[in-house]
Amino acid sequence: MVLSPSEVTESSSAMTPPWVKWTAFGAGMGVAASTAVLAATSGLAVYFARQIVTPRRERDENLEILAVIDSPHGLQVILPANEDTTVPGTYGLYWNRGEGHARIGEIRSYVPREGTVQRDVEQVYSGDIASAVRGWWSGAIHPSPSAAGFPQEDVEIDVENGTAPAWLVRSLDDSGTWAIMVHGRGAQRTETIRGLGAARRAGMTSLLISYRNDGEAPYASDGRYGLGLTEWRDVEAAIRYALENGARDVVLFGWSMGGAIALQTADLSPLKRHIRALVLDGPVVNWVEVLAHHARLNRIPAQVGRLGQWLISNAAGRTLTGLAAPLDLRSMDWVSRAEEIRTPVLIVHSERDEFVPVGPSADLAEKNPDLVTFVRFPQGGHTREYNVDPARWEDTVAGWLETAIGRTRRPAEHR
Structure with missing residues (x-):
């Protein structure tokens, strides 16, 4: 997919959900406090609902490209070690809004305490990887068949x-x-x-x-x-x-x-x-x-997730989500x-x-x-x-x- 961790919601209902009512926010709350919580919950639910159904026009360049070096094994790249970059295999590395693209292969060096990983650059398809500063990691290896x-x-x-x-x-x-x-x-x-x-x-x-x-x-x-x-x-x-x-x-x-x-x-x-x-x-x-699952990963309150999905699933939410139909x-x-x-x-x-x-x-x-x-x-x-x-x-x-x-x-x- 690709959902970012912030693109979350939970379950749906065909009717106005009971947890939207004042009582969902606990007994004994004052009207002002209840109104504030309702507004915050509703606003967050709308935001998440829109995140789910709105395509992103640009990818997040969330991976720092620390260095590119010539080694006895050929061109290599040094990246921050994370759950993606330390997995064996062959991947794509993109930068400069996707104008740069390289195929990244074998891990040559990984010392967890240093927090970096060094991998082979098997081929540069486009762009200048030596000048790349930030990019993103991808399962898409090749630019074309x-x-x-x-x-x-x-x-x-x-x-x-x-x-x-x-x-x-x-x-x-x-x-x-x-x-x-x-x-x-x-x-x-x-x-x-x-x-x-x-x-x-x-x-x-x-x-x-x-x-x-x-x-x-x-x-x-x-x-x-x-x-x-x-x-x-x-x-x-x-x-x-x-x-x-x-x-x-x-x-x-x-x-x-x-x-x-x-x-x-x-x-x-x-x-x-x-x-x-x-x-x-x-x-x-x-x-x-x-x-x-994404709601749980992001510690999103259950009522926010449920309301967000209700907005996606019901005609009443169309003006907030931008969907032509639920x-x-x-x-x-x-x-x-x-x-x-x-x-x-x-x-x-x-x-x-x-x-x-x-x-x-x-x-x-x-x-x-x-x-x-x-x-x-x-x-x-x-x-x-x-x-x-x-x-x-x-x-x-x-x-x-x-x-x-x-x-x-x-x-x-x-x-």
């Missing part, structure tokens, strides 16, 4: 408010099944390049799409996230594009909120009969639980709706996912074991299982696809 070794075509998909750019990566054979890759909240289609190896091994052409409010596709009329309840229409447009260009059916790949979008597409789209399977990485399968978050609780899933689903999810707890994914698979396969990864932050262990990720996905839809696996490509 071609940079990852895949031949790409730039295409445009007709969507509600215009056209959305996409990358088309054709299969090595004509299987008739396309993979449609759906990135997460706050990310872009570069996030989904990680799925190309597995899709190609399964013999599928891949379509890596953009969708409303992601900074590449046209913005929605209200400029707000639908958390899956509106974005699925752009995925449907991608399915239509695939069918019009030679696909017989599709597999939807979804990361984080992209998983929620894929599930909504399989549930609501008139084209859902063409969806053979879903491959979901760190998916949001229950927004209520995810937002409650979002029925309960309808996206797939743990409760597990028996309604009719399409084979693979869920890959890290135990160390700090943004989307792994529990609901495991619960969903337990409730519908015939159609939902759950694979737990021991390492990696949110949607970063591939970054830590790309071979296992590709083997897991390609192997499952072979069983689920009968695609012949090709050997892994070395890029």
Whole structure:
């Protein structure tokens, strides 16, 4: 996804919640004190509700780049040691509002008491890393499919408010099944390049799409996230594009909120009969639980979280959230709706996912074991299982696809 830790709320109700009343703030409080608490609670709830549904136009450059050095092993970068930068694997480092981008690899030095970590700079794709001061750490490794070794075509998909750019990566054979890759909240289609190896091994052409409010596709009329309840229409447009260009059916790949979008597409789209399977990485399968998790992480009072979600879920909150229509978050609780899933689903999810707890994914698979396969990864932050262990990720996905839809696996490509 990507939710920042401050983007929080909790649960929802279809009616005016009783905890909005004066009595929710304790007996014996004076009217003035009660009014002050109510105003503070309401204001904070509005702020959090807006944070959840409002896309950020710029990324926070919250990672200091301490030094870049030439070593006997090549170019290396020194960064503050934190829960992201000290995890093994391969990652992206962005700076200068995303104009600079490098691929960061092996850890060469990490001494916890010093609070820094030194890692290889495998490749600088753009910008001058030597002059970089601040940036952000990302699971998006490559800037384009071609940079990852895949031949790409730039295409445009007709969507509600215009056209959305996409990358088309054709299969090595004509299987008739396309993979449609759906990135997460706050990310872009570069996030989904990680799925190309597995899709190609399964013999599928891949379509890596953009969708409303992601900074590449046209913005929605209200400029707000639908958390899956509106974005699925752009995925449907991608399915239509695939069918019009030679696909017989599709597999939807979804990361984080992209998983929620894929599930909504399989549930609501008139084209859902063409969806053979879903491959979901760190998916949001229950927004209520995810937002409650963020409320707890940020020590947000329960009444603030509940009021914030009520504002998102009810028409009365539209003027405060900016949403064109309320979002029925309960309808996206797939743990409760597990028996309604009719399409084979693979869920890959890290135990160390700090943004989307792994529990609901495991619960969903337990409730519908015939159609939902759950694979737990021991390492990696949110949607970063591939970054830590790309071979296992590709083997897991390609192997499952072979069983689920009968695609012949090709050997892994070395890029």
